[in-house]
Amino acid sequence: MNASPTIRPPQSVADFSREEWVEMRLIHTFMRYARPALHSALVLLVVMVAILYRHVDPLALGLWATATAVVTLSRYGVISIYQRNLVGVSGPPLRAFMARYGWTWPASAMAWGASMFIYFLKAPIYDQFLCMVVLVGMAGFAVGTFSSWLPCFRSYVNGLGISVVIALLYELVKEGGLPSTFNTYGMLALVVIYWAVIRVSGQRFHEVQRVNLELQYDNSTLIKSLTEQSRAALEAVEIKNRFIASAAHDLRQPVHALDLYAGWLAAEPEFVEQITPKIVRSTKAVNDLFNSLFDLAGLEADPLRVNPQEVDLAVLLQDLEAQYAPFARERSLRLRVRGATGQIRSDPVLLQRLVGNLLSNALRNTHRGGVLMAVRRRRGVPCIEIWDTGVGIAKEHQQAIFQEFYRIPLQGTEEGFGLGLAIVSRLSEALGHPIGLASRAGRGSVFWVELRG
Template identity: 45%
Template sequence: MKSETLPAPPPSAEHDWVEGELVRSLMRTQRSTQWLALLLVAIVVGILSDDNEPERLAAWVVVWGAVAVWRLWVIHQYRTKVMAQPTEAHLAFFRRNRWVWPVSALVWGLTTELYFDRSPLGDQYICWLIMAGLAMFSINSLSARIGVMRAYLDILAGTALAVMAWRMLVELQLQGPVYHWWVGLLLLIFWQVLRHAGERLHETLRRNFELQYRNMQLIESLTRQTQAALDAVEIKNRFLASAAHDIRQPVHALGLYADWLRGEPELVNELAPKIVAATKAVNHLFDSLFDLARLDSGKIRLNVEAVDLGKLLRNLELQYRPLCEAKGLAFRVHLCPGTVRSDPILLQRIVGNLISNAVKYTQKGGVLVASRCTAAGLRIEIWDTGVGIPAAYQREIFREFYKVPGHTGTEEGFGLGLYIVARLTHILGHPLTLQSRMGRGTVFRLLLQPTDPREAGERAVSTMAHLFPEREETTGP
């Protein structure tokens, strides 16, 4: 079995997964940042308490507290309602609450009004260090979402620069000390450096998540390929076990009959029918295996055309009536004339397998093959008065090499007929149903919906993809 790589997943799936992981990465850091912010507020209040009116400082603390409560509420909502949800919920939650971080940056930027040119240089220096630390910490905690990080840095630096400009240009009317200009220039440079560093960090995070996603896809692909290989080995093992057991008897019988006939040629009339029966059994096995090989190779050639249903069923009658009569069974055909678009060879194979099963598992009574005109279209029905199929096995009988335990007649079969029927009816688009009563018989109903050649080809390819998911069919959709 040729091993090939799977087609690449849709780009949108990878993009959405990566975006969701970036949101998760950002939210994982938020609880710790709140405790750090609380510590920094305490330091700022302690430093500036002697340099400002209590009302101004209290007003800033109240505003910061309101924003902190908002952020804590966002974190709580995420942890209790969103964390365990799929990616779409994370992205929607983030879109609704993304402004909490820029507003927080605005509040911190307004602290410049409390200390710039209003406090001793030592106090200003400490406050500027706190601002710088906040900015640097933000590129670590917010770089997972590049838009939020940029907005945070831009608003933090922009607010501080606006406060400085108001103080220098309006209140001091350019009469302040020269170091004000140097502080403003350093702030501009620091702002752009942090912005660039944050963008680089974001790209690193994104590439890491993209690599993680592709590794997951690769692992999943390898897992599917491994499972497909194990399934193939299991199928081959079941085939070898079943075929070795089933073919041994007719081949052994052929050898015995040949030796017997060589020693006693006068028994030719008695032994010839037995030799023919054993030969037919071997041929039936090989016919089934060839059908299975064509199905599993995906090389089914479809020839969809108008099929005369009456002619098809009459041909099958010529083939199966002698088998019924040899077993003492009645064989009846009821025809509703009409044509259907299908593949005549595959359709005849389907109906032939169903009739063969009916004959095999019927010991008395008979078999009825009927075509009926219904509101849904033409339908073929195969009725028998055989042993019936227990309800517990009515799905299992369509598996390859499956035989109903203790079912009279299974010792002569190979468990491939109904498996091939199920595969072919799926490809042609002819729904198959069955009803059965133990000891009373079984009826299979085949609805002959018109076969679309393109859709049938796609179903043949999709069937192969389901059986062997590691294959990439170049002729597929």
């Protein structure tokens, strides 16, 4: 059985540079027209043999027809290789294919041009005329079918022109002088002029095709850019709407509580000791929300200025432990730190903010047990890991938690405003430190930061 052609997924304009895409399309256009051209060549070969077999040397005609058929069939083989392995391919493999098999086109052209040795000044004038019309038609046909790929077009036309000119020069030498009728000289002049015209026509047709393809590429790129901008604008509107709705929801409760506590305090000042802590908690909730919003707005409005330098991992983890240990004690959690010696290159301030947000998120969503912060290697890359024994994150939520205002709709994850991990995502992109996550609902989570660079 014949092997079925290799099927490759379609490649979009975005996968290539402008020149690569245009070159790929030109070669594929060239190969698309190659097989119909061969069908025509086989038919013309039969026609020429039928015209000449009674009027020229049968042996010479047979040798020429055999050689021409072999070259034509070899071009069928080349096209089969292309269709089996290279449809949809671009770049070096496609150029290598054309460089390896491009010789079959000039070889075929020279074989056809060599027919002049068989019939010129040997067959009846009417038969000569018909055979020359075939050669003229093949040269003109090449402008529309082969000019997509200029190297093959030029070599094909040159092969045809050179072989015809050699045949005419051979007849001039054989005649041994100036023919009385000037027929051969006139024929030679016409061939050279037509040869030049075909080359110029092919060049211009090729340029037209190239310009059209470049316009297609530019239009596709522009459409893709506009589509992405429209999508980004719609996403921005969606984020803004979510921002307004979420901020209003998150602010309503603590502000309403402040109003109630203030009214209570004004009506019954003797309860100041009981009311004051409640006012402090409500005020802290409002402040925390505004601080998170300002942090996120600052990251989006003003691109982060990263100041990479050597960061001591042991010092970084000690600072984070000192900062979050009181919060862990307040929640009756155990915060453990397993440091590591060594240094990495990063921005110490931004890296501390990134890991601090992960640590704060872990402590907020853990109600029993504790949190572990450690430095370990994953696939040879040092990573800061944050392990917790909290409520965990189901798989369907693990991508969405890095979006603004996204909170998992489960009991035990209501604290916070859904902004901490969004800030982590922004910091991760700015620093070039990818973040990872593994979690199971009800079993806890681990976040890690890859310290590349």
